[in-house]
Amino acid sequence: MLGIALLAHWLLGPPVVDFSHHSALSPIDMVATAHAEVKKPLTVNWQTLRELDYTTGKATPTVLNLLGTDTAVRVPGFMVPLDDSADAVTEFLLIPYAIACVHVPPPPPNQMIHVKMAGEKRQKVAWDPVWVQGRLQIVEMASPYGEAAYILTAVLVEPYTD
Known part of the structure; x- marks a missing residue:
């Protein structure tokens, strides 16, 4: 209670x-x-992230409550490395399912998160699903794999568990 x-x-x-x-x-x-x-971080699902209208930039109150410097979130997903190194990276895309970025067209921007590791951290690339924890912002970011509507400054990446 x-x-x-x-x-x-x-x-x-x-x-x-x-x-x-x-x-x-x-x-x-x-x-x-x-x-x-x-x-404790708030667990965010991809359904909630879809509530951002990436064509107008309007977000629902639910999405807006996830943003800010005082709100830590954790999001499950799959890593798509953006650095040259396949071993450890400073930036990657987080996507809701494993094959999302290997087909055309890519997922919509509200279904991709551009993740930047905090500070000088490097993250070992995982091919299995992960939890990513950090601060979420609405910022449009372009990558070779498509546009992301969110950026997450990550402090922790760990294997996905229920």
């Missing part, structure tokens, strides 16, 4: 009910728990 209350507090503002009476946690522990809950 505390997790739901903290999420509601984060999304909607301070609660009307004081939830501290419903928990064995001390106020300090509640603040620490709230901080940990807020910092």
Whole structure:
């Protein structure tokens, strides 16, 4: 119940009910728990990313809530390397399914994310699905494989698990 209350507090503002009476946690522990809950990345699916109209640039409130410097997201997908090295890259496209960029026409821009690794990080190329975690922005980026409507500055790439 505390997790739901903290999420509601984060999304909607301070609660009307004081939830501290419903928990064995001390106020300090509640603040620490709230901080940990807020910092967890939001899992984003490709259906949500389709809500950006790439012809007009208009995004739904759901998409707009995923953007910004305080919001970490994680998105599943497949890597398409953009660097010359096939071993470790600093940039890649993230696509929803494995063969999306090997056929013509490419997926629409709202179904491709241009991923740039944060700082000087290099990411080992994975041919299996991955989770990519970082900050998402709406920025049109061109690549040899098509245009991406999103850019994600990645801090973590890990194997996909349910």
